[in-house]
Amino acid sequence: MLKKETLYTPYTGAVLLENPLLNKGLAFTQEERQALNLNGLLPDTVETIKEQTDRAWAQFCHFKRDISRHVYLRNIQDTNETLFYNLVRTHLSEMLPVIYTPTVGEACEHFSDIYRRARGLFISWPNRHQIDEMLQQFSRNDIRVIVVTDGERILGLGDQGVGGMGIPIGKLSLYTACGGINPATTLPIMLDVGTNNTQRLEDPLYMGWRHPRITDDQYMEFMDMFIDAVKARWPDVLLQFEDFAQKNATKLLNRYRDKLCCFNDDIQGTAAVTLGTLIAASRAAGVNLQDQRIVFLGGGSAGCGIAEKIIAYMVSTGLSEQQARSRVFMVDRFGLLTDDMPNLLDFQQKLVTSREAIAHWDVVQDNLSLLDVVRNAHPTVMIGVSGQPGLFSEEIVKEMYSHCPRPIIMPLSNPTSRAEAQPRDLIEWTQGAALIATGSPFAPVHYDGAVYEIAQCNNAYIFPGLGLGILAGKARRVTENMLMAASQALAAHSPQATLERGGLLPAVEDIGEISRAIALATARAAQQDGVAPQASDDELNTAIGNTFWEAQYASYKRASF
């Protein structure tokens, strides 16, 4: 039985019902209705949160389209957050794809059409001289987690301008639903520096600043102003960068990672979940991770972030850095990244393949395609982070399978419409041998009398637990060891690697439990790295339990002054 907290509130009447963090709807008891001037504002019945949840679930099931379900759930979130989280936690596997990937992608594209009510902070370029005031005046003082975007690379859907706000809202919903972060302490922020999406600019309903994107020095100045203001207002906050364009993502991370407690989810969160999944998949395939040969399709900051993490892991298990690097091949839209290519981005330089090492390859042209690499390098792992659907073709997959009995194939691009391959095809082309993980959720595949669970290798397995560990363990920075610890904690919970059945990753319903394990592992790593105060495992577990917010109503009393 959960202990029921007592909350003293100065709010009464309609004002109380209008506050989504305090509203209980029909769950206000007769005594509370009396004390808080709610009589007459609600129908007579007093309901439990279970009854409210059952009604909301029935209404949810009534909607036919996922986007309508999304709008409906967002509406509950904006009306009664406790009910929203009780509902989402009760039906996590049905609701995660609606509040998060893939439906959140559509919600971002149609943000201005489906808009109902403000949430979080919108900071636009024309308002840049008031950033301090906007943050200082924000009504809640105790903000612990911020997710911020500028909307330029929303999933694989590109520039969505102000519509990108759907992503910080969705990510923070998962921080609470899966990582137990109190919703009163979270804040989504949209940095509106314009958009280069002409469809949005021409849309009469578009709600953002109608202007091409601010770039270069002006953009960096704006970001500096924002970060300074955050540090002044909430010096200990955890700040997550989300869906920034490739050209800015790494730059921003390097600029701020030593200045405040922050990380980039697309680079570091995606790398951590992919490494965890790959450790699990290697165990399931009976092959050491350091013996795998890995080809990436997509040489952006996300792909390179994953590659560097895998290399670091291979080195930690005994390979030299050069040996580890020689096992990784990066292919982008210009072909295999090789050491003679001009215009390589900073983070690509160390991941190129030397021409000398592949001089013996059987190829006809200079620019080497994914198929060339698969034919010659015989990869055992193929990871897609290209944002381009369908590029893991039948020919490529069958070629890979002809050299490797248990190919590990990960079409990670989001949302579903951008996946590099459909799991059903991968299973058919490899006669059920492929170990598969996708970025967006896919239904299990039935093939030849067997059922294949498709793991969702999505950073949602990492960031809620990471956040919980940072808050409970009082970490001041996010270090690479903390992310590595998160990967290992996740891999340790892989059903397929540990029980030899089920998916490569735990079921979505179990993310809450996994998040606690990840929290403990990351908090320990933070101590080892000297970025968190010392505490025993018992103390950490108690802190994790105390930090984990349960979606249950407090009992209310009127605050007297």
Ligand SMILES: O=C([O-])CC(=O)C(=O)O
């Ligand atoms: O949001 C997701 O599903 C994963 C992610 O960060 C991205 O694709 O940008």
Ligand SMILES: [Mg+2]
């Ligand atoms: Mg993202």
